[in-house]
Amino acid sequence: MENLEHKQVEVKGLKLHVAEIGSGPKVVVFLHGFPEIWYTWRHQMVAVANKGYRAIAFDFRGYGLSDQPAEPENATFRELIDDVVGLLDSLAINKAFLVGKDFGALPAYLVAALHPERVSGVVTLGVPYILPGPSAIQNHLLPEGFYISRWQQPGRAEADFGRFDVKTVIRNIYTLFSRSEVPVASENQEIMDLFDPSTPLPPWFSEQDLSAYASLYEKSGFRFALQVPYRTLSVDIGITDPKVNAPALLIMGEKDYCLNFPGMEEYIRSGTVKHLVPDLDITFLEEGSHFVHEQLPEQVNELIVTFLDKHSL
Numbered sequence: 001m002e003n004l005e006h007k008q009v010e011v012k013g014l015k016l017h018v019a020e021i022g023s024g025p026k027v028v029v030f031l032h033g034f035p036e037i038w039y040t041w042r043h044q045m046v047a048v049a050n051k052g053y054r055a056i057a058f059d060f061r062g063y064g065l066s067d068q069p070a071e072p073e074n075a076t077f078r079e080l081i082d083d084v085v086g087l088l089d090s091l092a093i094n095k096a097f098l099v100g101k102d103f104g105a106l107p108a109y110l111v112a113a114l115h116p117e118r119v120s121g122v123v124t125l126g127v128p129y130i131l132p133g134p135s136a137i138q139n140h141l142l143p144e145g146f147y148i149s150r151w152q153q154p155g156r157a158e159a160d161f162g163r164f165d166v167k168t169v170i171r172n173i174y175t176l177f178s179r180s181e182v183p184v185a186s187e188n189q190e191i192m193d194l195f196d197p198s199t200p201l202p203p204w205f206s207e208q209d210l211s212a213y214a215s216l217y218e219k220s221g222f223r224f225a226l227q228v229p230y231r232t233l234s235v236d237i238g239i240t241d242p243k244v245n246a247p248a249l250l251i252m253g254e255k256d257y258c259l260n261f262p263g264m265e266e267y268i269r270s271g272t273v274k275h276l277v278p279d280l281d282i283t284f285l286e287e288g289s290h291f292v293h294e295q296l297p298e299q300v301n302e303l304i305v306t307f308l309d310k311h312s313l
């Protein structure tokens with residue numbers, strides 16, 4: 001970690017915080033989810049750099065040490081596509097592998113669909129290729145207290161999170177979302193109320209890790225994070241040809257709560273997802289949670305490096 005270089009890179013008038021390690025023409029760009037940040041890729045960045053790749057992870061606009069956009073409530077996934085392509089342009093990178101976790105999977109695939117000449121391959125963890133739009137997540141098939149439904153309501157998550165300091169919010173989410181059950185609150189509960197304060201952090205997530213995350217979200221807050229992905233997930237961004245022809249790999253933990261979203265497991269296991277991504281390999285890790293890249297870094301690193309080596313010839 002001490003060999004990581006940090007810098008601010010201007011993209012579309014905003015300065016994005018970028019962490020980088022390694023060098024050379026073979027580039028891997030890592031895209032975080034929520035409540036993650038560039039730091040979530042600490043294990044993978046070092047692993048791919050040691051194998052001869054240039055590893056880049058950045059904080060999306062509105063997250064961590066990156067600038068806040070002027071009107072975050074108007075943002076959609078289009079802005080995240082702009083972040084990725086704009087960053088490649090600013091760093092003079094013609095083509096790269098994209099690795100996305102959680103909602104970071106969406107811009108990874110969308111960039112590959114819209115700018116295929118810029119993408120060598122796509123790896124996603126925890127989330128398959130789904131298009132933003134009204135059918136992205138079937139909220140109506142889940143109880144009213146489904147966490148995405150709650151966080152999509154303006155002001156509700158702000159009030160829920162606002163009862164605690166940032167570090168506590170990150171601790172609660174990481175612990176709750178490491179389980180295989182979909183977080184659903186009862187009628188008189190908020191999502192933060194689901195957390196049992198006596199529950200320890202997952203064994204693979206240290207107090208030092210928690211402090212690193214908290215320090216970054218203390219800078220940015222959660223305003224943009226609640227807009228993108230949650231409040232814009234149902235917004236169709238007008239992609240008429242969403243097919244991705246680049247080689248792709250989906251890594252899922254068998255104990256990832258996302259598999260319990262209505263239709264999600266069937267969408268993946270039946271191969272329906274391959275209608276959008278024909279050249280897709282799917283790997284399940286038996287003990288893996290939603291944070292499989294932090295929980296089982298050696299297994300995930302091996303899968304990623306094998307994919308990169310296969311498709312960078």
